[in-house]
Amino acid sequence: MWAGLIVYASLHPFWPWQWPVQPPGQDWRGLLWLPMSRYTRFDFWSNYLAYQPLGLLLGLAWLRGGGVPPWRAGLQATLVGAGLSLAMEWTQYFLPLRVPSRMDWALNSAGALTGALLALVLQRLGLLTHWQRLRDGLFVPHGTLGLMLLLSWPIGLLFPAPVPLSPGQGLVRLATLLDGWLADTPFAGWVPLPVPGSTLAPGIEALVTALGLLAPCLVSFVMLRRARHRLVTLAGACVLGISATALSTALNFGPDHAMSWLAPPVIPGVLMGMILGGALAFMHRRVVAAIGLVLLTILIALVNQTSADPYFALSLKGWEQGRFIRFHGLAQWIGWVWPLAALIFLMIQVITPPRPRPPDVPQATPPTA
Numbered sequence: 071m072w073a074g075l076i077v078y079a080s081l082h083p084f085w086p087w088q089w090p091v092q093p094p095g096q097d098w099r100g101l102l103w104l105p106m107s108r109y110t111r112f113d114f115w116s117n118y119l120a121y122q123p124l125g126l127l128l129g130l131a132w133l134r135g136g137g138v139p140p141w142r143a144g145l146q147a148t149l150v151g152a153g154l155s156l157a158m159e160w161t162q163y164f165l166p167l168r169v170p171s172r173m174d175w176a177l178n179s180a181g182a183l184t185g186a187l188l189a190l191v192l193q194r195l196g197l198l199t200h201w202q203r204l205r206d207g208l209f210v211p212h213g214t215l216g217l218m219l220l221l222s223w224p225i226g227l228l229f230p231a232p233v234p235l236s237p238g239q240g241l242v243r244l245a246t247l248l249d250g251w252l253a254d255t256p257f258a259g260w261v262p263l264p265v266p267g268s269t270l271a272p273g274i275e276a277l278v279t280a281l282g283l284l285a286p287c288l289v290s291f292v293m294l295r296r297a298r299h300r301l302v303t304l305a306g307a308c309v310l311g312i313s314a315t316a317l318s319t320a321l322n323f324g325p326d327h328a329m330s331w332l333a334p335p336v337i338p339g340v341l342m343g344m345i346l347g348g349a350l351a352f353m354h355r356r357v358v359a360a361i362g363l364v365l366l367t368i369l370i371a372l373v374n375q376t377s378a379d380p381y382f383a384l385s386l387k388g389w390e391q392g393r394f395i396r397f398h399g400l401a402q403w404i405g406w407v408w409p410l411a412a413l414i415f416l417m418i419q420v421i422t423p424p425r426p427r428p429p430d431v432p433q434a435t436p437p438t439a
Contacts, residue, residue: 071218072124073154079120079400080158081165090163104159104172117177118184125151125185133193140193144186151182210355213293215415219408223286226405227314230322232376233275234331235311235340236282240406241374264375272335274372279339280346281369283311287347288362289412292355292419300351308344359419366413373409 109117125147132143155178162168192198209217226237242264249261270278290303320328350358 072127075400076120076124076154077158078403081161081168082400083167084165086166087164088166102160104170104175106173107169107171109171109173113174114177117174118181121151121155121178121181122185122188124154125182125187126189127185128182129186129189130192130198133189134198140190144190147186147189148179148183151185152179155179155182208295208299209293210295215418216289216293219289219412219415220286222404223408224310224314225401226408227311228318228321229401229405230318231373231405233270233278233282233373234315234333234336236278236369236373237405238370238373238409239376240410241370242376243406245374270372270376275333275335276339276342278369278372278376279336280343281365282373283307283340283343284347284350285366285369285409285412286311287343288350288358288365289415291350291353291358292362292416294355297352301348304344304347304351307347308340312340356420359416362416363413363420366409366416370409370413 128147128150129143132138132146133140138146152175155175159170159172159175162170227235229237231237231239245261245263249259249263252258252261269275286307287300287304290307291300294300294303315331316328319331323330350361353361
C-alpha cells in the first residue's frame with residue numbers, strides 16, 4: 071500500500087505524457103544518469119522521509135517471514151526502495167510537469183536505508199515480538215484494513231476541507247466531472263450540485279464536525295476489545311485531528327492562523343463527537359459497526375452538500391499551484407475516498423460472522439524432582 075502511495079505521489083498528475091527530449095549532444099545513455107536539480111529544505115525532508123516507512127515495512131516483512139538473515143532483509147529492503155525510486159525518476163522523464171533528480175533518488179535511497187536499519191534495531195531489541203503480543207491482546211483478528219484506515223486518516227486531513235475534521239467531498243468532484251461531460255447533451259443540468267455560495271447552518275456544521283471526528287473512532291472501536299482502550303483512541307483521535315487540521319491551516323495561511331479554523335460551530339461539534347464516542351465505546355463491536363454505517367452515510371451526504379467558500383478556494387489554490395504540489399494528489403484522494411473506505415470496512419464487520427478467539431494454550435508445568 072505504501073509503495074502505491076509513493077507511485078501516486080511521484081507521478082501525479084499522470085498527464086500529459088510525452089517522449090523525453092534529449093539535450094543537444096547527449097545520447098540516451100545520458101538520461102540514465104539523472105540530472106541534478108535545485109531543491110528546497112521542504113523537498114529535502116519530504117524525499118528523505120517518504121521512503122523511510124517503505125524500508126521499515128519491507129524490512130519487517132522479511133524479518134517476520136523468516137528464512138533470511140537480518141542483514142539480508144535490511145539489504146533487500148534498501149535495494150527495493152532504491153530501485154523503486156530510480157524507476158519513478160526515470161518515468162518522470164515522460165511527464166513534463168515532473169522533474170527527475172539525482173538528489174531525489176539519493177534522498178529516497180537514504181530514507182529506505184534508514185527505515186531498513188530501524189527494522190533491524192526493532193528486531194534486535196525484541197520489540198517485534200512484544201508488538202505482536204500487544205496487538206493480539208488489543209485488537210480482534212484480521213484488522214489490517216482498519217489499521218491502514220487509521221494511519222491514513224490524518225493524511226487526508228492535511229488536504230483542506232470546507233468543514234473541519236470532515237473529509238470526503240469525492241462525490242461533489244465526481245458530480246462536477248459528470249456535469250461537465252453532459253454539458254452539451256440533452257441531460258445537461260440533470261446532475262445535482264451544491265448551490266454556489268451556499269453554507270451549512272451552524273447546527274448542521276457542528277453535526278458534520280462531530281461525525282468527522284467520530285469516523286476514525288468507529289473504525290477503531292470495532293477493532294479494539296476493551297472499552298478503556300477505545301476511550302484512549304477517542305482522546306487520541308481528538309488530539310490528532312486538531313493537530314493535523316492546525317498544521318494544514320498553518321501551512322496554507324501561516325503559523326499565526328493555525329487555529330483560525332476553530333469557528334463557533336466547530337467547538338460544539340468536537341464536544342458532541344466526544345460525547346457520542348464515549349457512549350459508543352461501551353457497546354458491542356458489531357453494534358458499533360451497524361451504528362457507524364448510519365453515521366458515516368449521514369456524514370458523506372452532508373459534507374457533499376457544502377460549497378467552497380473564498381478561504382477554502384484560496385487554500386486549494388495554494389495546494390494545487392504552490393509548494394504542496396507533491397502531496398496535493400495523495401492527500402486529496404485519501405480525503406475523498408476515506409469515508410467510503412471506512413463505510414466498506416464497517417459493512418464487512420456487520421456481515422461477517424464473528425470469529426471465536428482461540429483459547430490460550432496452557433504452558434506445560436515442568437516435572438518436579
